[in-house]
Amino acid sequence: MEVTLADLLLSNFLKNATVLAGEKGLSKKVTSVTVLDSPDAHQYLRGGEFVVTTAYSILDDEDMQSRVVENLAKNGAAGLGIKLRFFKNKLPERLKKKADEIGFSIISMPDEHAYIDILEFVMLNMVCNLTKEVKRIDEVYKEINKSISSEGLDGVAKILYKWTGLSIVILFEEEAYSYPAFTLPTKFSKRHEKWSPKYSKYNTAGSVNCYGWEINGETSLEWLATEIMLDNSSEGYILMFKDKEDFNKTDCIILDYAASACSMEIQRIKSLKDVKRKYKNEFLLRLMNGEYSFKDAFYQASQLDFSISQDNLIVAVLDSNNIMEHNFSIERIDNLITRVFGKNAIYGMYNNDLVILFSNYINRTDFPINKFYDELENIFGKTPYYLGIGRLINFSSVQKSYEEAKKAIKIGSLINIAPKLFHFSSLGFYRLLNLPEVNDEIRLFYNEYLIPLVEYDRNNNADLIETLSIYISCGYNYRETAKCLYVHPNTVRYRVSTIERLTQLDLKSADDRLNMQIALKIMPFITNT
Numbered sequence: 001m002e003v004t005l006a007d008l009l010l011s012n013f014l015k016n017a018t019v020l021a022g023e024k025g026l027s028k029k030v031t032s033v034t035v036l037d038s039p040d041a042h043q044y045l046r047g048g049e050f051v052v053t054t055a056y057s058i059l060d061d062e063d064m065q066s067r068v069v070e071n072l073a074k075n076g077a078a079g080l081g082i083k084l085r086f087f088k089n090k091l092p093e094r095l096k097k098k099a100d101e102i103g104f105s106i107i108s109m110p111d112e113h114a115y116i117d118i119l120e121f122v123m124l125n126m127v128c129n130l131t132k133e134v135k136r137i138d139e140v141y142k143e144i145n146k147s148i149s150s151e152g153l154d155g156v157a158k159i160l161y162k163w164t165g166l167s168i169v170i171l172f173e174e175e176a177y178s179y180p181a182f183t184l185p186t187k188f189s190k191r192h193e194k195w196s197p198k199y200s201k202y203n204t205a206g207s208v209n210c211y212g213w214e215i216n217g218e219t220s221l222e223w224l225a226t227e228i229m230l231d232n233s234s235e236g237y238i239l240m241f242k243d244k245e246d247f248n249k250t251d252c253i254i255l256d257y258a259a260s261a262c263s264m265e266i267q268r269i270k271s272l273k274d275v276k277r278k279y280k281n282e283f284l285l286r287l288m289n290g291e292y293s294f295k296d297a298f299y300q301a302s303q304l305d306f307s308i309s310q311d312n313l314i315v316a317v318l319d320s321n322n323i324m325e326h327n328f329s330i331e332r333i334d335n336l337i338t339r340v341f342g343k344n345a346i347y348g349m350y351n352n353d354l355v356i357l358f359s360n361y362i363n364r365t366d367f368p369i370n371k372f373y374d375e376l377e378n379i380f381g382k383t384p385y386y387l388g389i390g391r392l393i394n395f396s397s398v399q400k401s402y403e404e405a406k407k408a409i410k411i412g413s414l415i416n417i418a419p420k421l422f423h424f425s426s427l428g429f430y431r432l433l434n435l436p437e438v439n440d441e442i443r444l445f446y447n448e449y450l451i452p453l454v455e456y457d458r459n460n461n462a463d464l465i466e467t468l469s470i471y472i473s474c475g476y477n478y479r480e481t482a483k484c485l486y487v488h489p490n491t492v493r494y495r496v497s498t499i500e501r502l503t504q505l506d507l508k509s510a511d512d513r514l515n516m517q518i519a520l521k522i523m524p525f526i527t528n529t
Contacts, residue, residue, distance in 0.1 A: 003030050003122070005050070005079045005105055013113075013121045020082070020091045021099035021106040028078040028105070033119045036080075039068050047076030052109060052118055054083045066098040069106070079105035081118065140254050144261050152265055153177040156238075156258055164251050166243055172228070172236035172266060173335050182241070185221070188213065192237060198222060207259065208252040224251060226259045228266060235266050270331075277334065277348075280304055284348035284355060287398060294395050306346040307359055311394045314358040315401035316369070318376075319409050320385035332379045340372045355402060362392075373421045386413055386420045414524045429521060438525050446526045449519035452502040464502075467495045469520055476507065 006026040008014055019026070031048030034041070039058055041051070051072055058064045072080060080099075084090065091106065099106045109118065140163045147155030157168040157179035170177040171190050189195070198212040213221040222242040228235045238259055240251060283300050286292055292300070294310050301308040318333070337345050337356065347356040361367040373387050388409035390401030404424035411430050412422030424431065433442065453464045467485065471492065474480035478496075482489040496507060505512040 004028060005030060005107070008050075008122065009107070011121070014107075014110075016110045017081075018108045019105060020108050021096040022079070022102070022104045024100075024103035025079060025105040030078045030122060033122045036068070036072075039064055042068070042071035042075045042077070045072070045075040045077055048078050049076075050078050050081060050118075050122060052081040052083075054086055062092060062094050065092060065095045069095060069098055069104055070102065073102050073104040077104075079107060081107050081109040083109050083111055085111060137250065137253060137257075141257055144258055148261050148265050152269075153262060154179065156262055156265070160238070160240065160254065160258055163254060164240065165245075166247075166251070167241040169239040169241070170228075170236065170262065171239065172262075173331075174339060185213070188221075192225070192227070192234075195225070208255050210247070224255055226255050228259050228262045230263050230267055230270075235263070238262065273331070273334065276304065277330075280306075280346055281348035284346060284357060285350055287357070288350050288355070288402060290399065297395070301346070304346060305343050307343040308346075308357075308395075309359045312360055312362050313393050313395060313398060313401065314361060314367070315390040315393075315398055315405050316356040316358065317388045317402065317405040317409060318354040318356065318385065319388070320380055320383060333376075336372065336375055336379065340368055340375070350402070353406070355405075357398065370421065373419065384420070386422065388412070389421070389423045389425075391425050415521070416524065429518070433522070438522075442522055443526060446519055446522055449503060449505075449516055450523060453499060456498075456502055462495075464495060464499055465520075465523075467492065468499055468516065471496060471507075472513070472517055472520070476513070 004027050008030065009017060009019070009026070029048055030050045031046075032050070034045070034049045034051055036051045036053035036055075045051075055065070058068055069080065082091070091108075096106070113121075140159065143159045143162070144156055147159045149155075151158070153170050153172060154177050157170055157177050160166075160168045161179045167182045168179050169182055169184065176184065176190070184190075195211040196214065198210045208224050208226045210222065210224055212223075224240045224242075224247055225237050227237055238255055240247070240255055283297075283304060283306075287297055298308055333354070334347070337347055341358065344360050345356055345358050347354060349355070358367070369387070369389060376385055376387070386409045388405035388407070390404035390408070393401045408422035408424040408427060411427055412420065415430070450465070453468065456462055457464050463485075467481070470484050471481045474484060478489045478492045481492045485492065499505075500507055503516075505516065507513060507516070
């Protein structure tokens with residue numbers, strides 16, 4: 001699309017032209033032709049002009065000649081075409097020296113060419129180059145469209161590489177589609193806001209911008225990036241990494257189009273996911289309601305890329321106030337489940353809960369639930385979320401495992417376990433009670449053992465409940481308890497004796513110790529309900 005002075009000199013039209021000075025400037029782009037008929041013509045330049053002149057108006061003033069050349073260069077002229085007949089066919093030495101010094105090309109123009117001939121020649125070259133470039137870009141567009149229909153986002157990366165020769169990475173959701181195989185540096189952030197903008201003359205080309213990544217003050221990576229938008233929402237980025245050659249305007253045009261093509265492909269992907277999510281939800285709903293035989297469930301699951309087994313099933317419930325409020329979370333959770341568990345998990349909404357059914361996990365060591373829980377933080381951030389896990393069951397007991405997962409969340413959230421990942425099988429004593437519901441007998445039990453201490457603490461600004469809890473967790477050891485409370489052991493002894501006096505218990509008795517531990521365990525359910 002661009003024509004340089006060097007390109008023009010290769011033509012037959014200028015075969016008799018000679019570079020008189022400023023050879024370093026021959027790579028400058030020519031956008032138009034203008035005539036210099038007065039020394040102040042530079043004021044009217046827009047940049048990229050090939051200026052032609054007889055220089056008659058400055059024939060006898062060497063200072064003016066140098067100033068004119070300097071002003072033309074400063075105002076972005078591509079070069080100067082001069083007819084030498086008034087200079088006795090020789091460029092003044094001072095003018096040549098100035099042009100060489102500033103890298104501004106001066107070219108002798110054959111006398112037989114009128115100004116209108118030169119104008120037509122340059123414009124014709126620009127149109128020819130533009131036509132070639134448009135045809136080339138049109139070919140790229142066609143190949144992108146063809147490739148995306150058969151190979152998706154991977155196909156786009158391949159075609160971009162084919163036509164630019166530069167490494168391509170397409171970021172969408174948690175995936176990076178690259179061609180050729182390109183591994184982003186370990187510390188490279190996929191988050192756009194972490195990238196450092198770099199100046200580039202192409203920063204204004206549509207939505208394409210230039211970025212850099214520095215190590216020890218030096219740029220180690222430089223890339224063009226354009227955002228993939230869908231319904232005014234950012235879905236990802238296409239990155240084109242710089243090699244030995246600099247980027248050019250065509251790279252930006254192609255990149256901009258590729259983003260539009262990727263947007264359509266992403267819309268297709270998301271539509272398919274929505275349909276698949278609907279079928280998964282329906283499958284899970286019918287499964288939880290006991291509407292499937294195992295044979296039917298196995299067939300339906302296989303259609304949804306879920307490998308269900310007759311035994312070794314686990315149900316989990318993910319609870320957060322924001323799950324239903326933010327659709328983006330559902331998509332990201334979907335991607336995370338697929339990435340961590342593959343075909344061994346399926347999820348859907350059931351009774352307003354996000355329920356996940358896991359299959360083929362025999363024991364906890366093979367079950368990557370901790371990894372899943374940790375990565376949920378990237379989705380929810382500071383929003384509280386809880387994950388309840390039912391016990392390992394067979395196909396006919398999925399409803400039971402679901403109820404256990406729900407109960408694990410209810411109990412775990414009240415007793416303040418950290419992290420908020422609750423296995424029903426790890427709740428121990430709490431599984432024996434119908435918690436979190438509190439019946440009259442549980443409340444009476446709590447009142448009998450702990451109310452005297454609660455009232456004493458409230459009336460005397462004391463810490464008997466805290467002391468008792470730490471005393472038990474320290475194995476009824478005065479010195480260890482004192483260390484935890486940052487007090488003297490005698491202070492602990494005094495507090496323990498006060499506890500025994502108020503409750504009429506003997507904390508050396510195994511039965512009294514057990515009853516007091518139970519009272520402390522049920523305390524959160526009394527005070528938080």
